[in-house]
Amino acid sequence: MIELIENTLQIISKISSSKCGYLLKVSGDGFKVLTMWGGKPEEFDLVNDYLFNLKKTNELDCNSVNLDNLLKNNSLNSYFLKDLILDNEKNQAVYILLFAEDTNKYENESVNNVVSVLPILSRQVKKLLKQDDFENTQQNILINKSGEDLDGNGLLNNWEQNFNNLIETSPDLVFILDGEGKFLLVNKSGLEFLEYSANNLKGKHFTEFVDPENQTKVSNLFNEALIKKTAVTFDVSLLSKYENTILMQISCRIIEKDNKVIGMIGIGRNLGKQKNIEVELNKIKPKILEANRLIKIERTRAQQKKSLIEELNRLKQDFVSNISHEFRTPLASIIGFSETIESDPDLPPEMKKEFNNVILNEGKRLAKLINNILNLSKFEGSGIILKRDNFDIVKLLNEVEETNKDFAEQKNITLIFESPHEEVVLEADNERLYQAINALVNNAIKFTDDFGRVKIIVNDLFREVEIIISDTGLGIPEKDLSYIFQRFYRVSRPGSDIPGTGVGLVFVKQIVDLHKGLITVQSDVGSGTTFMVKLPKSSKIENN
Known part of the structure; x- marks a missing residue:
């Protein structure tokens, strides 16, 4: 058994490039160096005393023990300490200690190599302790505690026969x-x-x-x-x-x-057995490295999933907060102006009319918000079927311009529509396309400062229609561009109180995707944003 232990220790010494090391048995009565290579036990008495005292007070933790000060005189700059056996019933433990002159020697791959062999060494040491082989084979002189010679039969005098045996x-x-x-x-x-x-x-x-x-x-x-x-x-x-x-x-x-x-x-x-063990270790080593690599990959995946879940929770919380604000604002106006009209019968007719217009506009705003959310749910549940028909896209864009003219005038924004004189026929869902383009134009006006400019352009290409909505607004930071079409995502704008739910652009992209079209965006912070929508003129082109 001792031979096997020594072979295993030689392997550990080689794969870790250790200068020296030993096995240390610590019990309630004291400590004992079981076996050592590359040094003398007395050179490490301070280390062993220190570990014994820590063990006695149940403070010995291999991961936190610091031996640097105790090894200065030995010219050793790195050490490795690990428990092989912890027997609480017998109040004893066996530790392996490795030492090297190089700094930070026992890190990463070196430690992994050593740890992979330790289960083998642990089993061997357990057998040795059970059989008590080591103590028996280490007794060079048979003497009892009082010093009395136990060789009463003259066994040691027959040295020649003992040597032959x-x-x-x-x-x-x-x-x-x-x-x-x-x-x-x-x-x-x-x-x-x-x-x-x-x-x-x-x-x-x-x-x-x-x-x-x-x-x-x-x-x-x-x-x-x-x-x-x-x-x-x-x-x-x-x-x-x-x-x-x-x-x-x-x-x-x-x-x-x-x-x-x-x-x-x-x-x-x-050394055949040792070489066989080394061969087996070399076979196991790539598997251990591969297993560690797979574990690392799985940990990374788990961390990514955790980050994704945290991001989804954050987006959900932001959406609930934003949608609550979006609902609360028009509802407050509707309730406030309604109560004013109800509580004051002497209110002038002109003011009543003005208040009624506010109530109507806020109600429309609320209805629009609800419709956007419902439409988004329908799209995600594949509940939307396009009602395709041939129509003039120029006429549709004129309607979008008229719809947003008042909103633009309120902010003194110049709204321009550039189009060819002739009509441009498109096979698409008129209503859904109107909703998408209107949302883009409305967004452009919303995020453009007063006295800015918003331009709508339509280009008649060979098999496609290109619609461009460009503004001189706030712009979108580059880090946010790849996320703006994600559900509930809102661009972070410190100091800005512009309302929004984070569903508008998601809705737009889904409509464009259903038409087999393409939507892209270019933006510069402080200069403005340009959205480009390309749609095939005919569903036959889509299929091709």
């Missing part, structure tokens, strides 16, 4: 070479790796089993061990008797007697 039960390649580099002893696992019997292997040189490309490298490393008299560790591919390749991590050191090198002892760990 150890190497025979090891799953790794354990070997002893003579002074010339030839095999003197290989354990059972090693013989299985190399596919030799003990008799056939004895006397063969170590480099005979090294692939030709690495023989010089291995010889140089052996020479380095002989000269410096230190242990060497290296990865190398060994070839078995039947040409099978085994990737091994070899660790070895010299054997001396009377200050003379008489041989070498070493151990070889099979």
Whole structure:
């Protein structure tokens, strides 16, 4: 189990490019470094004391712990802390700590790579704690708390037999070479790796089993061990008797007697399992990245839906507010003038007539508003069927001009209609088209300041009729142009109190769309706005 844990930790170290790290077990009684690589446990005593005290007061949160001040003397600028096991019943926990010299090392992809392996490591550590393997294998001297030697049977004195038992039960390649580099002893696992019997292997040189490309490298490393008299560790591919390749991590050191090198002892760990894990991790990594990418996309979609719902709610609230205001204003006038006429029987006839005209106009305004909303509902419910007929569009535009003349004169606005002398025949719904063009002209006058100008132009094209309504009014900001045909949308005009419901242009566009036409808009803030409507002359042209 320890071997598996160490293999997994080596993988984590590589994929995170960590300089060092360790597993820390913290309980109510204290803490213990279970295993470590790239450093010495005593170098991190301050860190471990700090984490133990936090754990003891239930204040240890891996996401908020700050170890920067404690790592200054270690030349480490980045760290990663994560809990592997939290056992509240036994009041113990196991944490993994990784350290690197680079700043901001454990971010984004690096952390994702580490986190993806942690479930595997967590399961391995759980098994280790259950079996209590680690504590048992770490006891180098069998001593009880009082210091009394427990080896009453002389078990430790029989070191040769113990050594033979150890190497025979090891799953790794354990070997002893003579002074010339030839095999003197290989354990059972090693013989299985190399596919030799003990008799056939004895006397063969170590480099005979090294692939030709690495023989010089291995010889140089052996020479380095002989000269410096230190242990060497290296990865190398060994070839078995039947040409099978085994990737091994070899660790070895010299054997001396009377200050003379008489041989070498070493151990070889099979890296095949580790490589298989790395291969599996490499297979899983794109899937994890893809899953994270899909999660991010779904989060973005959810945020967009949320924003859309919030925008719809805002538009609905604005519409209710605007429509309430639009209803309240004419109703107030109607009720006010009606009460005045009713309460004052001596009111002069001229004033009564004037008041009645106000009541009539406000009633018409209210009826128009209600009709616009009802028409919008009909269009959205596909309840409108066009009543097509051939008629003169020039005559219709003259009627629109006459309808809006009084409104324009009230604001001293010049209303101009430019048209060809001859008639322009169009196959369309006369009533609906009148409503649409009238709404555009009415809007142009409404949003044009006093003494401005509104122009209506009709152009007779080959198969189309082009109607242009241009004004010198307030203009529409560029940011609002793409939204003005949306239901209930109103252009934000700070300081302006011009009424509106946000349904007029929606209604206009729906009528134009039903005629298979096209409506476009150009506008400059402070200079004015131009709407262009193109309609096919005949429904046959539409179908074509």
